[in-house]
Amino acid sequence: MTYEMKFDALSCPTRRSVFEKLRGGALSVGVLAEGVPVSRPAVSQHLKVLKDAGLVSERRDGVRRLYSIDRAGLEEMRDYFDRFWDEALDAYKRSLETRDA
Amino acid sequence: MTYEMKFDALSCPTRRSVFEKLRGGALSVGVLAEGVPVSRPAVSQHLKVLKDAGLVSERRDGVRRLYSIDRAGLEEMRDYFDRFWDEALDAYKRSLETRDA
DNA sequence: TCATTTCGTAAGTCATAGCTTACTAATAAA
DNA sequence: TTTATTAGTAAGCTATGACTTACGAAATGA
Numbered sequence: 001m002t003y004e005m006k007f008d009a010l011s012c013p014t015r016r017s018v019f020e021k022l023r024g025g026a027l028s029v030g031v032l033a034e035g036v037p038v039s040r041p042a043v044s045q046h047l048k049v050l051k052d053a054g055l056v057s058e059r060r061d062g063v064r065r066l067y068s069i070d071r072a073g074l075e076e077m078r079d080y081f082d083r084f085w086d087e088a089l090d091a092y093k094r095s096l097e098t099r100d101a
Numbered sequence: 102m103t104y105e106m107k108f109d110a111l112s113c114p115t116r117r118s119v120f121e122k123l124r125g126g127a128l129s130v131g132v133l134a135e136g137v138p139v140s141r142p143a144v145s146q147h148l149k150v151l152k153d154a155g156l157v158s159e160r161r162d163g164v165r166r167l168y169s170i171d172r173a174g175l176e177e178m179r180d181y182f183d184r185f186w187d188e189a190l191d192a193y194k195r196s197l198e199t200r201d202a
Numbered sequence: 203t204c205a206t207t208t209c210g211t212a213a214g215t216c217a218t219a220g221c222t223t224a225c226t227a228a229t230a231a232a
Numbered sequence: 233t234t235t236a237t238t239a240g241t242a243a244g245c246t247a248t249g250a251c252t253t254a255c256g257a258a259a260t261g262a
Contacts (some may be wrong), residue, residue: 004114011112013105025192029209031115044210047247055242058155063208063259068104069189078182084124088170113220130239145240164229164238194226 003052006077014038015046019055019069026059026068103120106154107178116147120156121168127160129171 010016018032029047033040047067052054054073059066107186112115119133130148134141155174160167174186 007108007112007117011108014250015192016108020185023188025196030207038250039252040208041210041253045250048210060259063206065209071186071189071193074182074186074189078186080174081179081182084121085172085175086171088175089126091124092172097128115220131237139220140222141239142223142241146220149240161229164236166239 001052001054001073003080005049005077006055006073009049009055010052010077012046015018015049018043018046019050022056022069023083026066028061028064028066030064032067102153102155102174104177104181106150107174110150110154110156111178113147113170114141116150118194119144120146120151122166123157123170127167129165129167131165133168 001041014036018036021027021032029040029044032047033043034042046067047058051058051067054070055074056067056073057070059068111120115137119137122128122133130141130144133148134144148157148159152159155171155177157168157174158171160169161169
């Protein structure tokens with residue numbers, strides 16, 4: 001649930017591509033495993049990492065499990081970079097001012 | 102310079118903490134290495150990864166090298182999550198509408 | 203009840219990421 | 233022109249992360 005886990009979860013290319021597949025809405029494990037160059041169990045393991053990181057959530061539907069994006073978790077990452085951007089820009093502006101002085 | 106490299110660069114905790122130290126402005130390698138639980142050469146290696154990823158830039162100042170945040174690279178990451186967030190929210194809204202129908 | 207489908211878990215393999223120490227290079231300063 | 237600072241590079245070690253196959257569990261349908 002920490003930044004730590006979220007960054008780590010998104011660092012693996014195949015895991016991130018699984019995550020990105022969920023942009024359009026919920027998908028089952030089988031569908032997520034299609035087109036991904038790894039085995040279905042590997043996708044399950046990736047989903048566990050994403051879930052533990054708070055980036056996806058799961059709901060059961062018969063024998064299927066439907067995974068979808070955890071919007072709160074995604075929002076954390078968005079906010080992290082928004083704040084970082086603002087702070088870096090402020091620091092840059094200050095550096096210009098002090099240079100003028 | 103790709104997303105690939107940026108995500109990978111930010112996945113390592115100590116590397117990210119080095120990156121975050123630069124929020125306030127440019128710093129030398131020696132200063133960046135203070136308080137970080139790894140050796141100075143390790144910090145140099147982290148800086149190389151961050152630089153290759155387009156997240157930091159470097160300028161020489163005598164015998165020092167001052168590293169600072171590459172705002173264009175950081176902006177890419179911010180935009181990635183901004184777009185992702187918007188798309189995920191749209192998909193969610195659509196899912197609510199189709200459920201009503 | 204038995205077979206199918208869908209999926210998570212266990213166990214083991216292999217590459218590599220992150221670290222270390224030793225060194226080399228470049229600038230500054232005496 | 234030596235001596236100190238500062239920092240990047242080389243080489244090697246070690247833990248671990250991303251995969252595989254084999255198996256077990258839960259829901260569905262015959």
